[in-house]
Amino acid sequence: MMQLRQLDMKRITEEERRMASVLAKKEEEKKRESHKQSLLKEKKRLTINNVARQWDLQQQRVANIATNEDRKDSDSPQDPCQIDGSTLSAFPEETG
Template identity: 80%
Template sequence: MLQLRQLDTRRVTEEERRMASVVAKKEEEKRRESHKQSLLKEKKRLTINNIARQWDLQHRVTNIAANQDRKNSDSPSLDPCQMDGSTTSAFPEETGSLDSVLTNALQALSVTDTHLVDVDGDTLSLYGSGALESLDRNWSIQTAGMVTTVSFTFIEFDEIVQVLPKLKMKFPNSLHLKFKETNLAMLQQFNALAQLHRVDQLTIDPQGNPVVNFTLWKYYVLFRLSHFNMQKINGTEQSL
C-alpha cells in the first residue's frame, strides 16, 4: 500500500498515518464480519430448506405406504389380473417406482445437514428431529437463563414430548412454546404438555398442524392446561 506523505502541501505526521491505518483495519474487519454473517445466513437458509425437503419426503413416503396398505386390505382375495392362476401386476413397470424414487431422494438428503439449532436473542429455534439432541449439551448459564421462547419446526410432536422434561431443566425460563410443521393432529396430543410446570404462551402454526382445523381446539387447550393460566394462544390474549 502506498503511503501518503503530504496532505494539502503539509507533511503527514506519523500519528496521522497511524490513525489512518487503524481506521483502515477497522473498516476491513467490518467488511470481513459482514461477509461472515452473510455466509452464515445463507448456510442457515440452505440448511432449513434441506430440512423442509426431507420432512416433505418423509411424509410422502409414509402416506404412500399407508395408502398402499389400505389398498391391500381393501382389495379382494382374487386379483382381476389373476385369471389363469398366476399373479401378474397390471402395471409392472410402475409398481413401487414412486416409492423408490422418494426413498432414494430421502437418502441423498440425509447425507447433508438434517437439523439446525439456532439461538437468536431470547429464542431457541430447533429444526429437524436431530436438533432435539442439543438439549443434552452443557449450555452456558447466560444462554440457558436468557431463552424464554422455544420454537420447534419440522419435528414430530410425539418426539418433542419425550424431551420436554429436559427442556424445562435446561431452559427454566422458557414460557413460550411454538410449533410449526410438527404433525399436531389430535386434541389429545396437547395432554402431554401438562407435564410442564408452567407455560404462558402457546403458538400452533396452521402449517403442518391439522389440529387447528378443530373449531374448539383453543378451548380444549385452556381446559386441559387450566393449571397454567395461559396468557396467550396464537398471539391472542386469553381471559379466564
C-alpha cells in the same frame, strides 16, 4: 504500497498515519465480519430449506405407504373367515 506523505499540501504526521491505518483495519475487519455473518445466514437458510424438503419427502413416503396399506387391505376380503361367500367360523366348536 506507496505511502502517502502529503495530503492537501500538508505533511501527514505519524499519528495521522497510524490512526488511518487503525481505521482501515477496523473497516476491513467489519467487512470480513459482515461477510462471515452473511455466509452463516445463507448456510442457515439452505439448511432450513433442505430439512423442510427432506421432511416433505418423508411425509410423502409415509402417505404413500399408508395408501399402499389401505389398498392391500381393500384387496383382501374384509372378513378373514369368509371364503367364496360361505362363512366359516374362526372357532369351529362354536358352529352349531
